[in-house]
Amino acid sequence: MGRAPCCDKNGLKKGPWTPEEDQKLTDYIQKHGYGNWRTLPKNAGLQRCGKSCRLRWTNYLRPDIKRGRFSFEEEETIIQLHSILGNKWSAIAGRLPGRTDNEIKNYWNTHIRKRLLRMGIDPVTHSPRLDLLDLSSILSSSLYNSSQINISRLLGVHPTLVNPELMRLATSLMSSQRDQNQNQSYHAHQNVQHHQINQICNQQEAEQFQYQQQQQIMDHHHPQVVEQFQTNFSNFTNQNDHWQSNEMPSSNLTQEDYVPIPTSHYSYYGGSCNNSDQTVVIDPSISSVTNSNNNFSFASVLSTPSSSPTPLNSNSTTYNISTEDHEIESYCSEMLKFEIQDILDDVGEFM
DNA sequence: AATTTCCCCAACCGCGAAGTT
């Protein structure tokens, strides 16, 4: 309903805070608490609006704020939570003691998001960029009979930014697609979707549903490939014993903090592919990956997404990669290549 | 050394939710 008058209309100060202002605000809050933000600046002798004071306190002056670079564990937690919550920065911040929503938001936009893009992972959906595209519908309309598919041109991506294995996978998928009947079992698929809608019981699942629909396009058109992807990822995690299911990350997360992940879309964690199952799956990516380089969780960047309004940047953007960024990125890239290669092998056998 | 471009992040803005009268 009503809106608080803007600071401008009252001639209040805007812009960067001075040390004197910081001191006044800190002193006042330490003595009286913040109570009513609207009246606080007047009482504290500040020519600021309450909103500005609140922001300054919560994002900068609060004594429990942790400063400095985000740790691997914090990054992992952010990515994991973002995959579940989307751009709910305050909710994510609530799981990261000492970090503010603003700080996490900034860090996401300036570091993590770019890194995921470089790795070919959509920061909105947390899925490999390829399956975001609904390639089947794009290609079936215009390039259905083409033997050579220029994926990078279709995506508007510079070829060097596309993992060649992903390119191969896309081509393979499109080749198999060519032989399939577009309308095959479509109505059965719709019934499954309807059933799933009825199963959606909480908001987070509802947020995931839109993405699930995209995934189900893949499920519908390429169930064998999807199943192989699952199986391979499961095999990989078992073989390498990387997932330490009893361990928790350094954050305060507990198992109860993780929402059940519906298995109606294909899972990167090796869960069931059965569309009608509603098995509760605890996300194994909460466990750290023990690795000589770092303990960044690969699964966390491939986990179940939620809708997010964050727009994708142009893929043609080039980035400077810091040493630490590069370590994380190269580790994840190697794991991604491992998976894709296995899938390709199995797809080859299947075809 | 000067200028331009890029990048980060503190701060602002607008909106909806929640609370109060």
Added chain:
DNA sequence: TAACTTCGCGGTTGGGGAAAT
């Protein structure tokens, strides 16, 4: 129940420092 106030959130902006030219 409507009108109003306050709070908190997410998206965006722009100043300033760093890097590139």
